[in-house]
Structures are given as C-alpha cells and as structure tokens.
Amino acid sequence: MNNIALAHTDRIFDVEAARRQFPILTRMIHGKPLAYLDNGASAQRAQCVIDAVDDYERHHHANIHRGVHTLSQEATAMYEGARDRVQRFINARSRSEIIFVRGTTEAINLVTQSFARPTLRAGDEVLITHLEHHANIVPWQMVCEQTGAKLVVAPMDAHGEVHLEAIVSLMSARTKILACAHVSNALGTILPVRRIVAAAKVRGITTLIDGAQAISHMPVDVQELGCDFYAFSSHKMYGPTGVGVLYGREQLLDRMPPWQGGGEMILQVTFAKTTYNALPNKFEAGTPNISGGIGLGAAVDFLSGLDRDAAHAHEDALLHHATATLNKIHGLRIVGTAPDKASLVSFVVEGVHPHDLGTILDEDGIAVRTGHHCAMPVMDFFKVPATARASFAFYNTFDEIDRLAAGIERARKMFA
Amino acid sequence: MELNDLYRDVILDHNRRPRNFGDLDAADASVEGFNPMCGDHLTLRLKLSDDTISDIRFEGQGCAISTASASLMTEAVKGKSREAALELFERVHQLLTDDAAPPAEELGKLAALSGVREYPARVKCASLCWHTLASALKAADLKSLPAVSTE
Numbered sequence: 001m002n003n004i005a006l007a008h009t010d011r012i013f014d015v016e017a018a019r020r021q022f023p024i025l026t027r028m029i030h031g032k033p034l035a036y037l038d039n040g041a042s043a044q045r046a047q048c049v050i051d052a053v054d055d056y057e058r059h060h061h062a063n064i065h066r067g068v069h070t071l072s073q074e075a076t077a078m079y080e081g082a083r084d085r086v087q088r089f090i091n092a093r094s095r096s097e098i099i100f101v102r103g104t105t106e107a108i109n110l111v112t113q114s115f116a117r118p119t120l121r122a123g124d125e126v127l128i129t130h131l132e133h134h135a136n137i138v139p140w141q142m143v144c145e146q147t148g149a150k151l152v153v154a155p156m157d158a159h160g161e162v163h164l165e166a167i168v169s170l171m172s173a174r175t176k177i178l179a180c181a182h183v184s185n186a187l188g189t190i191l192p193v194r195r196i197v198a199a200a201k202v203r204g205i206t207t208l209i210d211g212a213q214a215i216s217h218m219p220v221d222v223q224e225l226g227c228d229f230y231a232f233s234s235h236k237m238y239g240p241t242g243v244g245v246l247y248g249r250e251q252l253l254d255r256m257p258p259w260q261g262g263g264e265m266i267l268q269v270t271f272a273k274t275t276y277n278a279l280p281n282k283f284e285a286g287t288p289n290i291s292g293g294i295g296l297g298a299a300v301d302f303l304s305g306l307d308r309d310a311a312h313a314h315e316d317a318l319l320h321h322a323t324a325t326l327n328k329i330h331g332l333r334i335v336g337t338a339p340d341k342a343s344l345v346s347f348v349v350e351g352v353h354p355h356d357l358g359t360i361l362d363e364d365g366i367a368v369r370t371g372h373h374c375a376m377p378v379m380d381f382f383k384v385p386a387t388a389r390a391s392f393a394f395y396n397t398f399d400e401i402d403r404l405a406a407g408i409e410r411a412r413k414m415f416a
Numbered sequence: 417m418e419l420n421d422l423y424r425d426v427i428l429d430h431n432r433r434p435r436n437f438g439d440l441d442a443a444d445a446s447v448e449g450f451n452p453m454c455g456d457h458l459t460l461r462l463k464l465s466d467d468t469i470s471d472i473r474f475e476g477q478g479c480a481i482s483t484a485s486a487s488l489m490t491e492a493v494k495g496k497s498r499e500a501a502l503e504l505f506e507r508v509h510q511l512l513t514d515d516a517a518p519p520a521e522e523l524g525k526l527a528a529l530s531g532v533r534e535y536p537a538r539v540k541c542a543s544l545c546w547h548t549l550a551s552a553l554k555a556a557d558l559k560s561l562p563a564v565s566t567e
Contacts, residue, residue, distance in 0.1 A: 353479035355454055356423075359535060363419045372455045385455045385477050414423060415431070415480065 013310035018395045021046045021302070025395060032365030035400035040185055040344050040391030041369050042235045043216055045295075049239055052298035053291045063287055065264060079290050082297025083280070089300045090230065091221040092247055096279035099246040099253070100293055104212040105135040107231035107246035108179070110283065111208055112139040114259040115229075115252065116177055119206075122148030125174040127205070129154040129162045129191070130381060131184040134374040136210045140179060149176070156381065160187035160336035168199045177206045182214035186375035186389070187336025188319075188344040190214075197226045206252070212236055216393070217315060217342045219308060222247050234292060239299030243292030246283075253279050260285040311394035315343040318392045322401045329408055335382050344391035346373070349408060352415045354388040360411040361388075366404055422535055423480065426488070426528035431480035436490035440473040445558040449476075449548030451540055451566045456482050460548050464558075467498045472549075479541050481532060486545035488526055498553050505550045512539050540566040 019025050022044045027034045036044060056078060062071035064079050080095075087095045101107045116126070126140050130153055144151045152175070154167045162180070171178070178200045182193050193209050200207045208229040211220060215232040222230050229252075233244040248256075258265050258276055262285035267275040276282050322345045326332055331350030349357060358370035369389045372379045379385060390404055443461035450457055458476030462469055472494055474486045489508075493501040504526075510517045511530050520527035532542045548564045555561050 353483075355479035355538070355541065356481070359422065359538060360419060371453065376455070379455065385457070415428065 011307055011310040013307065013314040013394065015314065015395065015397055018306075018311070019397075021048070022395055023047055023050070029365040029367075030363050035364075035366040035396075035403055037390040037392060037396065037400065037404060038367045038369045039216070039393040039396075040213060040236075040389060042241065043238050043393055044395075045240070046238050046299065046302045048302050049295045049298045053240060053295040056291050056294045061290070064290055065281075075290055078297070079288070079293045082293045082300070085297045085300040085304075086245055089220075089304065090245075090247060091223050093223065094250055097247055097250050097253065099248065099280045099283045100288055101231075101244050101246050101283075102242055102289070103233040103235070103244035104210060104231045105139075107229075107244055108135055108208065108210065109139045110246055110259045111229050111231075111248070112143040114256045114283075115206070115248075116140075116143045116149075117146055118257065120144075120147035120149040120176060123174060124149040124176045125152045125172070126150070127152045127154060127167065127170055127175050127178045129167065129180045130156045131160060131162060131187055131189060131375065131378055132179075132181055133185050133210065133212070134376070135212075136179055136181060136208075137377070140177075150174075153377075154180075156189075159338045160184065160189045160378070160382075161338040161340075162189065162191055164192050164195050164199065167196055171199065171203050171205060175200075175203065175205050177208065179208040179210065181210045181212075182220075183211075183217065183342045184336070184375075184378070185213045186373040186378045186387070187338065187346055188341040188391075189336060189338040190218075190340040190342055192340075193227070194225055201226060213342060213344075216303075218312065228252055234296040234299060237296075237299055238302060240289075240292040240295035243289045243296050245296075250279065253283070256283075258282050258285070262286045264288075306394070314394050315392055318396055318398070318401065319343040319345070321398050322390060322392070322404070325401055325405045326408070329405060329412070331412065332408065335384065335387050343393075344389060346387040346389045348384050348387050349412060352408075352411045354386045356415070357388050357408065357411050360414065361404065361407045364403065364407045364410075366400070366407050368404070418531075421531040422538070424528045424531060426525055427480060427484040427531075430484035430487040434474075434483050434487040436473045436487065436494070438473055438475055440471060443471075443473075445552045445555075445561060447548055447552045447561040448563040449544045449565075450563060451478070451482070451544050453540065453567065454479070456541065456544060458482070458486055458545055458548065460486075460545065460552065462549075462552065464498070469493050469496055469498070469501060474545065478544070479538075481538050481541040482544055485529060485542040488529070489545050489549060492524070492526055493549065502550060502553055505546050505553075508546055509543065512542055 060074040062075045064076040083098050156162045197207045207227045209227045211232040216237040230247040235241040265285040335346045354370035371386050440461035444464045446461045456478035460474045463471040472490045551564045
C-alpha cells in the first residue's frame with residue numbers, strides 16, 4: 001500500500017515486505033490492527049532475531065568462555081560473532097572497543113564511574129545539553145557529586161534545537177567531558193554531533209554520544225564521528241532487551257579500571273592480587289546476556305541487509321506526513337520543531353491530557369508513548385507536564401498516521 | 417473494555433469543571449501528591465474543625481481521571497469526620513482495585529470511578545488524590561506533611 005520513492009533515493013522501499021519480517025505487526029488490539037507508533041521506547045523484533053535467539057536457546061546454550069565442550073564453544077563463537085558484527089556495523093577499529101552492557105543506561109554509568117570518576121577533579125566541568133534523557137543527566141550528576149566537578153548545561157531554543165555555537169561557547173579549559181544525545185528521545189532533534197565532537201576534540205575534551213535514538217535511524221560510523229564513547233541499546237534497533245553496547249576508544253578503555261569485579265574480567269586471582277583480563281572482557285564481569293547478544297548480532301545482520309537509504313527516506317516521508325497531518329488538528333501543538341529531526345513527533349492537544357489520549361488511542365489499536373519521556377527538563381522547558389509521542393520505524397505506514405489523527409480527533413470531541 | 421465506561425459523563429464533567437479547585441486560605445493542612453510515572457502533581461488543602469473536614473480544595477495538573485477523582489473526592493468528604501473520610505478512602509480503594517468489590521451504588525457519584533478497574537495503567541491516576549488525603553488524615557502533625565508518591 002505504501003511504496004515510497006523520494007528525491008534523495010531512487011530506490012523504492014517496500015513497506016509491506018518489511019512488515020512481513022515482524023510477526024507482531026499482525027496482532028489485533030481491541031479488535032483493531034495494531035499500529036505500533038512507540039518505536040522510540042522499544043522497536044519490535046524481526047523474525048530473524050526471534051529465530052536466532054530461539055536457535056541458540058534450543059540448540060547451543062551453554063556458558064561462554066568457560067568450557068572445552070562443544071556447546072560452550074558454539075555459544076562462545078555465536079556471542080563473540082555478534083561482537084564482530086557490531087564492530088563492523090559501527091566501524092570501530094577493533095573488536096576490543098565493543099563492550100557488551102545491559103543497555104545505554106549502563107554504558108553511560110560505566111563511563112561515569114570508570115572513566116570520569118577517577119579523572120575529574122573539583123572545579124572541572126562536564127558539559128551536557130538541555131534535551132538529554134535522564135540516563136545522560138543523572139549519572140553525570142552523581143559523578144559530579146562524587147568528584148566536586150560541575151555540571152554545565154548547554155541551552156536549546158524554542159524549536160528544541162541545540163546549536164553548535166551554544167555548546168562551543170560553554171567549552172573552557174575547565175571542561176573535561178562533553179556528553180550529548182545524537183537524537184533527542186523526547187523531541188526528535190538530531191544534534192550536529194560530528195561538529196560538536198570536532199570542537200571538543202581540538203580542546204582536549206573527552207566525548208560521549210548517547211546514540212540510543214540514533215542507531216536505528218541512521219548509519220553510525222564511530223571513526224568518522226571521532227567520539228571517544230558511543231552508547232546504544234539493542235532493543236531500539238529491533239534486537240532483544242537487556243543488552244546494549246558501549247563503544248570506547250581502545251586507548252581510553254585500556255587506561256580505565258574495571259567497573260565491576262567478578263568472573264570473566266580476570267586473568268589470575270590470588271588473595272594477594274588479581275590481574276585483570278584484556279579488553280573487552282575487563283568490563284564484562286559475570287555471565288552476560290548471551291542470548292541477547294546473539295539476538296543483537298542478528299538485528300545487526302537484519303539492518304545491514306536492509307536498504308537503509310530507502311528505509312530512511314520512508315521514515316522521513318512518515319515524519320513529514322505526520323507533521324503535516326497533525327498540524328491540521330485544531331488545538332494540537334507539536335513540541336520539538338527543529339529542522340533536522342528523526343522520525344518522531346511529540347505533541348500536546350489542548351483540553352486532552354496525554355494519558356487520556358494514550359488510553360483512547362489504545363482502544364483504536366494505536367500504541368503511542370505518553371508521559372515525560374524520562375526528560376523532565378525538556379518538559380519544564382516547554383511548560384508541559386507530559387506529551388504524547390508517536391515515534392516511527394520503517395515498517396510504519398501512512399495509513400497508521402491517518403488512524404492516529406482520527407483517534408486524536410475522537411479524543412478531542414470526547415473532551416470538548 | 418468500553419471506553420465509555422471509563423470516561424463516564426460524570427468523569428468528563430468533573431474534568432471539564434473541577435469542583436473545589438484552587439487555593440484555600442488559612443488551611444490547617446497542605447499536602448502534595450505526585451505520580452512520578454506520568455508527572456501528575458496535586459496539592460490538597462483542608463480545614464479541620466472538631467475532627468471534621470470543614471473545607472477542602474485541590475489544585476495541580478493531571479489527566480481527566482485524576483482531576484475528576486480529586487474533584488469528586490472533595491465533594492464527597494467535605495463535612496465528613498476524619499474517621500468517616502478514611503472509611504470512604506478504604507471503600508474507594510477497594511472499588512478501584514478489587515474485582516470482588518461490593519456494589520458501589522451507595523457511593524453515589526464516586527461509583528463512576530469503578531470503570532478505572534479495567535484499566536490497570538490508570539488506577540494510580542484515580543487513587544493519587546485519595547492516598548494524598550489519607551496521609552493527611554492519618555498524620556499526627558498536620559504542619560509538616562511529607563509528599564505522597566504513587567510509586
């Protein structure tokens with residue numbers, strides 16, 4: 001129904017073929033076909049991801065890096081194979097730079113505790129932006145409290161845009177770390193991270209990019225970005241929950257002390273002294289989420305096999321259709337109108353609280369996120385307690401957006 | 417589940433025109449309630465004379481369910497003794513959470529809240545104001561009431 005050809009790609013994205021890869025999309029909710037518009041919170045699983053996890057659980061499960069027996073070797077090869085896939089996917093120099101963690105939140109906490117805490121001195125500054133997710137605010141507040149460093153927040157404008165100049169003007173000799181989102185989860189704003197990182201680098205500032213919302217929407221090349229750390233979660237890119245990635249430049253990771261102690265992260269243990277394992281295992285204490293890692297590897301394969309330019313063009317078309325359609329609704333205000341946006345729309349409707357809207361849309365089979373999106377400073381900035389957010393994936397259709405608009409009109413009438 | 421059962425006319429009406437909404441001068445107690453999951457926030461102020469709620473008003477922001485519940489609550493407990501209001505709190509709590517709750521007819525307009533039971537994600541919206549009231553009524557010292565949170 002939606003074969004989209006757009007100016008910046010001459011290839012056609014076959015939405016129906018993409019949808020067939022996602023079994024959950026055939027579900028009915030309250031008797032209506034599911035319109036899943038909550039991809040920013042968690043994207044759905046591709047069949048190949050489900051199959052990879054299922055195959056591992058049925059045929060190959062054992063603990064990794066431990067046994068000489070066949071299953072342990074197979075599981076190890078599958079898990080470490082996933083690491084290789086991730087390395088290629090984000091173009092890291094070495095597989096040692098790919099640390100498996102529970103998700104973006106844990107990745108950022110690893111950096112704040114293992115890199116920032118031993119490095120920061122009282123009076124140093126950590127620079128973030130106003131549109132960060134709580135996961136890229138609170139860990140920095142904690143480490144600032146621990147070290148006496150100061151958290152500095154770069155402002156955004158009324159469109160939800162963070163300007164390079166605003167960030168650069170806050171960089172000084174005291175700035176030791178810059179941490180910012182690649183894409184804002186609450187607003188959709190795409191930050192000019194390559195230029196931000198370049199500006200930080202010439203000043204000797206270490207950089208962390210929260211890529212949770214970017215990784216599924218755009219190709220990420222960490223060498224081209226030049227950042228020191230890049231964090232993302234598997235479940236936002238069609239993989240399983242409970243696993244994510246911290247990319248770190250090897251030079252920095254090498255110098256950092258382990259974050260958690262336990263099995264796997266050691267070479268030798270005596271009661272007098274323990275010798276730590278090499279990268280990446282130094283940061284992976286304990287038995288990891290093996291099936292999750294393998295599922296993530298399958299998700300990487302899936303995304304790599306996709307025509308990403310065409311998928312991106314389709315997501316862009318969805319964003320434009322949603323923006324135009326929702327803007328026609330009386331009393332609706334889109335929150336976050338930066339010129340460069342990922343495919344999500346955050347909005348408020350006069351007279352209809354986002355939670356009531358969420359319940360009413362659910363009755364129509366439409367899943368959106370409502371609330372503060374773990375970005376309370378963003379809500380405060382726009383003086384709203386909460387918003388409703390429709391966040392799109394390449395498997396969404398124009399028809400689903402039209403259903404969303406009809407649902408919003410229904411809610412407006414109900415509360416009029 | 418029926419949406420009309422959740423958003424009954426009484427609920428829509430009290431959301432549109434909340435009763436006892438706003439500040440209360442010379443209140444004997446003021447207590448705040450938060451729902452951190454959705455950012456709802458309300459302030460409840462009351463006057464007590466001889467252990468009876470002589471006046472009660474609320475303000476804040478929340479969804480239709482939370483606003484209507486607070487509005488209905490203030491109407492229902494005004495003039496009630498502390499003990500009777502707490503009894504009512506127990507009844508409403510049961511109404512919101514317990515499928516085996518007895519028929520709600522004698523609760524009058526408050527019975528309109530029973531539709532919330534079918535929407536587990538929304539129960540906290542309806543119960544926030546009631547928990548906030550109960551904490552004030554159960555407190556020994558009305559002058560320093562801690563904020564109430566649904567989480």
